Amino acid sequence: MFYEPALGNHGLPHNPLKALVAPRPIGWISTVSPEGKPNLAPYSFFNIVSESPDIVMFSSAGLKDTVRNAMATGEFVCNLATRDLIDEVNITSTPLPSGENEFELAGLAQAPCRLIRPPRVAISPCSLECVWIDTVEMTDRRGQRAGYHVTYGEIIGIHIDDRFIEAGRVCTEKLQPLSRAGYFDYAWIDAVTSVPRPR
Template sequence: MATYHSFDPALGHGLPHDPIKAIVAPRPIGWISSLDSAGTANLAPYSYFNLFNHKPPILIFGSEGRKDTIRNIEHTREFVFNLATRNLAGAVNQTSAVQPPHIDEFVLAGLEKTPSTKVAPPRVAGVAAAMECRLVQVQQLTDAAGVPIDTHLVIGEVVQVHIDQACLVDGLFDIKRAGTIARCGYRGDYVEAGETFEMLRPGR
């Protein structure tokens, strides 16, 4: 029988590092591009990110703190999700640094921009996939007692999808060929997409 290390997060975990992010891992990375009111591009990765609906496709990411990305999206009501992959991992990491609002992270990371089709923010040139989104809502989180916390959820509807043809194998998007990466629990830990296995739901 297993024995468990149990703890209340509010009281501390008693371990060398907080294990919660390591338990909920790997987490997809939302590499989000946006524009400010002056038209300056912003690019930042968010590891609190995922797809939460299929029809229509709904993406959600969480930002701890009201960062430039949040302000930009609230103003323009548009953003782009760029897929984070192994060949661009260094640039993903570089764009995670806190910069003044007037800094264009595309330029800082040496990335080229590609115009989007339906929204104003550009996408990262050369990414394996990107999704253009329009804002549904920005929601500030609260704790269980209803006290607001400094984290905001951005909910967006996907209105256009772009896929590098080289990442399609027999008409299916191949995450291994794309080199999709995800965030793991501890400082500096990432994982690259590897082996997959098939398990169909009953009745399929």
């Protein structure tokens, strides 16, 4: 089949795009409001875009609490979502009123960050402490506003649970990072293979 996204002529019951760009890593992002109230939500429009400096991005459909808080306070944390936390990840996507705490809703303990104010997810094996750089509203190719706000942040501190470091390497198959596929589907990594680059 072939279709043109702008025409929406895929003929399927649901837009297949997110099943085609899959799996997507999940940034499980914690912030605080300007009043200091914690907030937590998953974002699968998420990735790193640079290494040294280490820069992450996430994209919000509209100005959700996470992006508002990140812009207002200049800080956010990307916690690693893992297979065993699938239910908690899902629960924290509940659209609570601003200022209500998704950590509490999902029964998740908070742990302090070292360098920034938002708490991290205590049980998550990895957390990236980030300082906000910029939030850019996407436009389409004709310059029309897309309604998606992409936030960039620099990672200034990284927590890794030592249990997942083996022979000097982070053991991905033990971490079992959770990712998002299309529709309501999730996937996780439980096997990896190493292929040296050609010289």
